[in-house]
Amino acid sequence: xxxxxxRFTQLVFLFVIGIIAVAPIAALATPQAPGYVPSExxxxxDARKLCDVIPLPSWIMDLITFFAVRxxxxxxxxxxxxxxxxYRDAERAGTSPGYPTNDxxxxxxxxxxxxxxxxxxxxxxxxxxxxxxxxxxxVGGSIWSAFKVAANQYGVFPGYPTNTLHTWNRVQIQDFRxxxxxxxxxxxxxxxQNAGLVAGRHWKAYKRVDGSNRLRAPIAFVNxxxxxxxxxFEGGEIWESGGSxxxxxxxxxxxxxxxxx
Numbered sequence: 279x280x281x282x283x284x285r286f287t288q289l290v291f292l293f294v295i296g297i298i299a300v301a302p303i304a305a306l307a308t309p310q311a312p313g314y315v316p317s318e319x320x321x322x323x324d325a326r327k328l329c330d331v332i333p334l335p336s337w338i339m340d341l342i343t344f345f346a347v348r349x350x351x352x353x354x355x356x357x358x359x360x361x362x363x364x365y366r367d368a369e370r371a372g373t374s375p376g377y378p379t380n381d382x383x384x385x386x387x388x389x390x391x392x393x394x395x396x397x398x399x400x401x402x403x404x405x406x407x408x409x410x411x412x413x414x415x416x417v418g419g420s421i422w423s424a425f426k427v428a429a430n431q432y433g434v435f436p437g438y439p440t441n442t443l444h445t446w447n448r449v450q451i452q453d454f455r456x457x458x459x460x461x462x463x464x465x466x467x468x469x470x471q472n473a474g475l476v477a478g479r480h481w482k483a484y485k486r487v488d489g490s491n492r493l494r495a496p497i498a499f500v501n502x503x504x505x506x507x508x509x510x511f512e513g514g515e516i517w518e519s520g521g522s523x524x525x526x527x528x529x530x531x532x533x534x535x536x537x538x539x
């Protein structure tokens with residue numbers, strides 16, 4: 279009888295330890311119920327400290343004017359609603375962002391909140407902070423990884439997203455604006471892997487030559503060579519110098535030359 283009681287006590291102890299061990303993991307798991315939005319999404323606590331600053335920062339004045347509200351806090355409440363809507367939109371598209379790891383903060387002109395434990399792993403909800411009419415979008419998985427590589431490793435900030443991740447012929451793509459190299463896109467292969475930034479004149483050339491079918495996803499960041507800038511793709515290469523473009527296609531082993539502004 280004593281042995282049975284000892285065994286029972288051991289099992290209870292192991293069960294309790296198991297719950298404690300799993301709890302932190304569960305806290306980072308993807309939300310189980312569709313439509314559930316963690317209360318921390320769109321948390322502008324740090325930004326609210328600016329409501330006591332005189333004069334108010336220009337981007338907060340833009341919020342008040344755009345939303346036609348009375349004061350700074352009302353403007354941030356509206357912005358909070360935008361982030362919650364972006365979270366729900368991502369879930370409806372089958373990509374849960376997961377749980378936020380920080381408050382909404384600014385990275386250059388972009389208002390951003392980081393997430394983890396989502397369908398695509400880590401990601402962020404982002405929007406152009408000084409222009410609320412451009413709705414926030416979720417950026418996740420390989421696209422988010424490529425965003426950070428471009429910004430942190432190469433010093434080229436991609437800008438803010440203008441749409442959700444979507445399929446374009448033989449690639450997956452998400453478009454960005456107002457980056458260091460102007461408009462561009464982060465493009466991954468059809469499996470959603472091996473993503474990279476294509477921007478500026480390379481982006482213009484990519485669209486002109488039916489890049490989503492022929493060049494597909496980039497396999498390297500732009501690098502300087504032969505007096506110009508070269509970017510390599512699955513299906514070819516784009517070389518640019520002062521607007522002069524050369525595109526090499528692997529499918530027919532030929533160069534195409536043209537000019538872009």
